Amino acid sequence: MSKLNEAGYDRQATPSRRTVLVGGLGLAGVAVGAGAVLWRKKDIGARFFNPLRLDQFELPHVPGLVDAQGRPVPGLTNADLQGRLSIVNVWASWCASCREEHALLVDLAARGLAPIFGVNAKDDPARAREFLAEHGNPYQAVGVDTRAYLQYALGARGVPATFVVGPGPRIEAAVFGPLNAESIADKILPALKKTA
Numbered sequence: 001m002s003k004l005n006e007a008g009y010d011r012q013a014t015p016s017r018r019t020v021l022v023g024g025l026g027l028a029g030v031a032v033g034a035g036a037v038l039w040r041k042k043d044i045g046a047r048f049f050n051p052l053r054l055d056q057f058e059l060p061h062v063p064g065l066v067d068a069q070g071r072p073v074p075g076l077t078n079a080d081l082q083g084r085l086s087i088v089n090v091w092a093s094w095c096a097s098c099r100e101e102h103a104l105l106v107d108l109a110a111r112g113l114a115p116i117f118g119v120n121a122k123d124d125p126a127r128a129r130e131f132l133a134e135h136g137n138p139y140q141a142v143g144v145d146t147r148a149y150l151q152y153a154l155g156a157r158g159v160p161a162t163f164v165v166g167p168g169p170r171i172e173a174a175v176f177g178p179l180n181a182e183s184i185a186d187k188i189l190p191a192l193k194k195t196a
Contacts, residue, residue: 054078055169057150059143062125065132076117076143076150083167085192087116089139090151090161092123093131097178098160102135104179105162109138113192114164118142121151121159164191 061075080086089105091098109116118139120128125144132142145151154163156176164173164187173191175183 053169054081054150054153054165054171057153059119059145059150062120062128062142062144064125065129065137065142067137073137073139074141076119076141078169080115080117080141081165081168085114085164085166085172085194087114087188087192088119088154088163088165089116090119090121090145090154090156090159090163092121092159093127094123095159099131099135101160101162101178101180102138104181104184105138106136108184108188113189115140119145119150119154121145121148162188164188 056078058077059075061073065073067073081088087105087108091102105116116138118141120142122145128142128144132139143150151159151161154161154171155174158176160178162175162179163171165171172194173187175187179188
């Protein structure tokens with residue numbers, strides 16, 4: 001049988017202040033924990049607090065990556081994009097779509113229409129080296145984008161993504177997802193024909 005207080009309310013039906021406080025703190029703790037997991041998992045911090053911009057960035061090189069002559073392949077900086085049109089490709093060795101489009105990038109590099117720069121996003125350096133050794137290296141420089149800061153600065157939410165940039169920090173064309181013959185003909189090649 002329930003007990004009534006002086007005001008005539010059932011004491012057991014109303015939660016105490018302590019119960020409300022403990023419950024509120026518990027919910028706040030769960031929310032903070034879930035937020036921290038999402039923040040790390042989805043790189044929300046990189047999206048909202050990005051220290052890189054297309055006109056001001058410096059990405060380190062892939063350790064141990066060398067070109068066909070055995071010279072180290074440099075990292076990527078905004079200076080590489082100054083004064084000319086360039087192709088910037090965001091990729092990763094673990095990305096199946098990146099494997100699909102890679103032969104097209106090697107072909108574009110062989111045509112010599114513009115320098116191609118790679119942004120290796122969220123990848124293991126050893127796997128990136130293996131990928132390029134196996135499939136060919138179309139890039140004049142490859143920057144390691146461990147936290148995907150440059151990827152997000154370019155507006156890409158995933159890999160692969162390819163951009164015609166320049167001269168300077170202007171994006172002339174963007175292809176989100178894997179390149180194909182149609183996207184190269186319709187977006188990449190016309191953008192490369194533009195003058196500054």
